[in-house]
Amino acid sequence: MAREYILHKTRTALGRNVGQPPAAAPEARIRVPQAGMEERIESFRQALEKLSGTVDVADSPAAARECVARLLCGRTAVASNAPVLAECGVASIEGVRAGIADRKELRAACAAAGAGITGADYALADTGSLVMISSPEEARMISLLPPAHIAVVPLDRMLTGLDELFSLVPAPAALTSSMLLITGPSRTADIEQILVRGVHGPGEVHVVLLQRYTQKEEA
Amino acid sequence: MPEAYEQAIGAALSDEKLQSAVYSSTARLMNKRKEVVAAGVLPDYQELREQARAIKKHTLDNLDYYLEQFEARVTANGGRVIWARDGDDVVDFLTGLAKEKGSRRVVKSKSMTTEEIELNGRLEREHLEVVETDLGEYILQLAHQRPYHIVAPALHLTRYDVADLFADKLGVEREVEIEKQTMIARRVLREKFLAADIGISGGNFLVADSGAVVICTNEGNGRLATTLPKIHVAIAGIEKVIPRAQDLPTFLKLLGRSATGQPLTVYTSFLAGPRREREADGPEEFYAVLLDNGRTKLLADRAKRESLYCIRCGSCLNHCPVYRKIGGHSYPWVYSGPIGAVITPQYQGLLHDAWLPFASSLCGACAEVCPVKIDLPKLLLALRSEIVKSRAAGKGTTLERLAFRAWSWVMRHPGVYEMLGSAASAIAGDGGIPAPFRRGPLGAWLKGRDLPAIPQRSFRQMWRARKGS
Numbered sequence: 182m183a184r185e186y187i188l189h190k191t192r193t194a195l196g197r198n199v200g201q202p203p204a205a206a207p208e209a210r211i212r213v214p215q216a217g218m219e220e221r222i223e224s225f226r227q228a229l230e231k232l233s234g235t236v237d238v239a240d241s242p243a244a245a246r247e248c249v250a251r252l253l254c255g256r257t258a259v260a261s262n263a264p265v266l267a268e269c270g271v272a273s274i275e276g277v278r279a280g281i282a283d284r285k286e287l288r289a290a291c292a293a294a295g296a297g298i299t300g301a302d303y304a305l306a307d308t309g310s311l312v313m314i315s316s317p318e319e320a321r322m323i324s325l326l327p328p329a330h331i332a333v334v335p336l337d338r339m340l341t342g343l344d345e346l347f348s349l350v351p352a353p354a355a356l357t358s359s360m361l362l363i364t365g366p367s368r369t370a371d372i373e374q375i376l377v378r379g380v381h382g383p384g385e386v387h388v389v390l391l392q393r394y395t396q397k398e399e400a
Numbered sequence: 401m402p403e404a405y406e407q408a409i410g411a412a413l414s415d416e417k418l419q420s421a422v423y424s425s426t427a428r429l430m431n432k433r434k435e436v437v438a439a440g441v442l443p444d445y446q447e448l449r450e451q452a453r454a455i456k457k458h459t460l461d462n463l464d465y466y467l468e469q470f471e472a473r474v475t476a477n478g479g480r481v482i483w484a485r486d487g488d489d490v491v492d493f494l495t496g497l498a499k500e501k502g503s504r505r506v507v508k509s510k511s512m513t514t515e516e517i518e519l520n521g522r523l524e525r526e527h528l529e530v531v532e533t534d535l536g537e538y539i540l541q542l543a544h545q546r547p548y549h550i551v552a553p554a555l556h557l558t559r560y561d562v563a564d565l566f567a568d569k570l571g572v573e574r575e576v577e578i579e580k581q582t583m584i585a586r587r588v589l590r591e592k593f594l595a596a597d598i599g600i601s602g603g604n605f606l607v608a609d610s611g612a613v614v615i616c617t618n619e620g621n622g623r624l625a626t627t628l629p630k631i632h633v634a635i636a637g638i639e640k641v642i643p644r645a646q647d648l649p650t651f652l653k654l655l656g657r658s659a660t661g662q663p664l665t666v667y668t669s670f671l672a673g674p675r676r677e678r679e680a681d682g683p684e685e686f687y688a689v690l691l692d693n694g695r696t697k698l699l700a701d702r703a704k705r706e707s708l709y710c711i712r713c714g715s716c717l718n719h720c721p722v723y724r725k726i727g728g729h730s731y732p733w734v735y736s737g738p739i740g741a742v743i744t745p746q747y748q749g750l751l752h753d754a755w756l757p758f759a760s761s762l763c764g765a766c767a768e769v770c771p772v773k774i775d776l777p778k779l780l781l782a783l784r785s786e787i788v789k790s791r792a793a794g795k796g797t798t799l800e801r802l803a804f805r806a807w808s809w810v811m812r813h814p815g816v817y818e819m820l821g822s823a824a825s826a827i828a829g830d831g832g833i834p835a836p837f838r839r840g841p842l843g844a845w846l847k848g849r850d851l852p853a854i855p856q857r858s859f860r861q862m863w864r865a866r867k868g869s
Contacts, residue, residue: 186485186692187483190692190696191699194696201465204462207458209644210650288628307663308663317679321627354672358679359670360672361623361668361669364666365666369618370660371534371536372539382623382624383620
């Protein structure tokens with residue numbers, strides 16, 4: 182009833198008929214800039230550091246593992262099932278739990294852990310953002326419940342920005358129920374406009390960019 | 401203007417602490433926006449505004465099509481669209497859902513649309529526990545106040561207000577350090593999140609071709625509310641729909657920058673239905689509530705349809721000299737500032753808050769910063785004209801009409817104008833407007849205004865003297 186009421190009122194207001202196709206829509210505005218990888222890394226670093234995140238570049242999976250261990254600094258962590266984390270051997274770092282399949286257990290583990298370790302589907306150079314597409318490998322909670330978030334991202338996933346992301350993924354809903362952009366640590370300025378990090382989400386965001394062997398050759 | 405508002409405004413103007421809080425907060429937001437839309441930083445800012453406006457215009461001109469497309473895609477994603485004519489429909493749906501699922505505990509992320517229908521109070525009366533989880537909104541819920549600002553809801557409160565409030569309502573020790581206050585809220589609210597059955601969010605954008613709700617947040621409470629509970633209900637006005645996911649770059653680049661000077665908010669969630677078959681987590685049920693609540697009425701008005709383009713960035717509030725003086729609680733409804741002055745009379749009925757469109761100097765700062773280029777001063781003028789016309793048809797204010805007729809006659813007769821000018825100057829002398837004239841209707845007019853001193857010699861007199869010499 183409410184449906185028919187609202188649609189009828191809308192059509193009457195607009196002078197449109199049932200099933201009438203829309204006028205031609207303005208073309209979506211997608212402008213992908215040109216930028217080399219060095220430039221992208223630098224831009225990503227600047228953007229994320231400005232938000233108090235950190236960026237490391239690791240030139241091998243072993244180096245990435247070292248980096249994660251150093252960032253963890255002895256804290257407990259839950260790791261996602263992202264293939265890149267398996268490639269780096271993150272699960273063998275002391276205090277890291279990986280491969281949790283049960284949903285309830287995952288939730289309890291995330292709520293108690295000192296950090297969450299994930300991959301990311303893309304990184305956005307101009308804003309310092311991580312793009313997280315929810316999947317069997319990548320749970321949403323791991324980058325959300327613990328007070329720190331560490332992401333390991335293969336360098337070939339570094340895009341220039343939003344425009345490139347939506348030109349590569351024009352229909353996210355075809356892939357997933359949730360695509361999330363994370364741009365720095367959780368923050369609030371609701372009291373006196375004073376910035377506080379880590380209000381509900383992680384107060385720390387660390388990104389380890391993984392340069393794979395093949396990419397080094399290409400470079 | 402009704403007396404209650406006059407008093408509220410008077411109180412805001414004479415509260416020094418409040419004046420400085422509002423002034424400095426809005427100034428900071430203005431400066432931050434300016435930095436990130438500067439030509440050197442965002443060279444295509446103006447093009448983005450044009451594009452955003454064109455998309456909004458196109459979508460609203462074909463709204464029924466995009467609403468139906470959105471509904472079809474949400475359904476295909478395994479979610480459900482609920483159509484709501486008003487707040488009653490929303491409450492009926494939610495209480496029915498809670499009853500059916502045996503749920504009682506609701507967590508909410510920030511949403512102006514739910515403020516508009518006073519959802520919290522109404523759900524509480526239905527015996528549901530509703531907790532606001534955005535820090536600012538949580539503080540306001542504890543204080544039983546409505547938002548002071550569209551994006552910075554507790555802008556008017558200080559750490560000392562928050563300290564008293566937390567001590568009183570949460571039974572914690574009085575804490576004045578903002579970081580520690582934030583952590584108290586985190587701790588209390590985390591428990592609420594983990595126990596909640598239903599998460600309610602707003603929606604910054606409804607993406608028609610994807611059946612997705614997009615929410616832009618900074619704290620992470622929006623993510624928690626849409627990830628942890630089994631049920632996610634997104635509530636948004638029908639005007640929030642945009643055609644394609646590919647339109648998001650345009651809007652996302654404008655929204656964060658205009659609101660808080662952020663190139664992107666910390667979290668941008670693109671939520672398309674419940675958790676899929678093999679996905680690790682996420683809600684099991686997904687509902688998108690499409691709210692009318694007066695929007696279709698506004699849609700019918702071609703000249704003012706653009707009021708619906710608003711993406712609620714709050715930039716017009718920050719730049720408005722009136723908002724910055726009288727503050728958010730002096731406005732009659734949840735939407736304050738220039739956009740509030742434009743939409744309140746249109747949603748609530750023209751004569752309900754008829755004074756509101758007149759409370760503006762029409763300086764145009766709001767239109768200059770609006771990311772979707774809504775011509776707010778033009779809309780305010782159109783509303784004024786409608787209000788005056790509808791008054792003329794009814795009882796009207798005879799005195800005002802007579803005064804303007806007289807003024808118009810005087811302005812068309814230079815000799816009379818000059819005579820009155822000399823008379824005024826003679827009466828006023830050096831002491832400004834004499835006391836007897838400060839009573840009656842003129843007094844009412846002068847109460848909120850400073851009239852510049854009347855010069856002893858008029859411009860015309862000086863001009864003649866100059867020509868004669």
